[in-house]
Amino acid sequence: MKRTEKNDMPNGHLHELFVDELKDALSAEKQLLTALKKMQQEATNEELKGAFADHHEQTQEHIHRLKQVFDHLGLAPRAKTCKAMQGLLEEAEEISFNFDGDPIKDAALIAAAQKVEHYEMATYGTLVTYANMMGHKQSEDLLQQTLDEEKETDRLLTDIAVNKANSVSAF
Ligand SMILES: [Fe+2]
Ligand SMILES: [Fe+2]
Structure with missing residues (x-):
């Protein structure tokens, strides 16, 4: 986007940061897409x-929404390697390996997955705020939908952990 256009929007100084965070989020979601398949198997x-499995489907939609946001901004959707997600997923693999064959493995997978969801919640919370401040209403709505789904997934994982995977009756 040209500097003049950038200055036309409210809080245009946030534009570059917004785009950078979108690229980070796109990378994070793509990495997670692969990881969720593995976690489902594990x-x-x-x-x-x-x-x-459900969150894998939602994650495809999250990627689609991010691409729509790039489109609204007149930009090609580009990902920039999200190192935080790389780290979180490395830990998820490690924990899954370490607890292999252990009845507590599901609880370990949930713990790793919830760290991922909280990271995504932080990312989308920021993106929603930026979109709002810059007056990108359509993008704000799309990002808010994704944020709501990340929160819902986190709640669901807590529910499974408390009622199923971590409870004594699971063993
Ligand atoms: Fe997501
Ligand atoms: Fe997620």
Whole structure:
């Protein structure tokens, strides 16, 4: 976007940061898409497998929404490697490996997945705020939908952890 256009929008000074965060989010979601498939395979509890499968579908939609936001800005959707997500997913793999064959493995997978969801919630919370401040109403709505789904996934994982995977009856 040209500097003149950038200065036309409210809080245009946030534009570059907004775009940078969008690129980071696109990378994070793409990495997670692959990881969720693995987590689904690694989980033993059927409800947890289902939750990972559902969130895999939602994650595809999150990628689609980010591409729509890039489109609204007149930009090509570009990802920039999200190192935080790389780290979180490395830890998820490690924990999954370390607890392999252990009845507590599902709980370990949930712990790793919730760290991921909280990271995404922080990312989308920021993106929603920036979109709002710059008056990108359509983008704000799209990003808010994704934020709501990340929060809902986090709640669902807590529910599975408390009622199923971590409870004594699971063993
Ligand atoms: Fe997501
Ligand atoms: Fe997510």
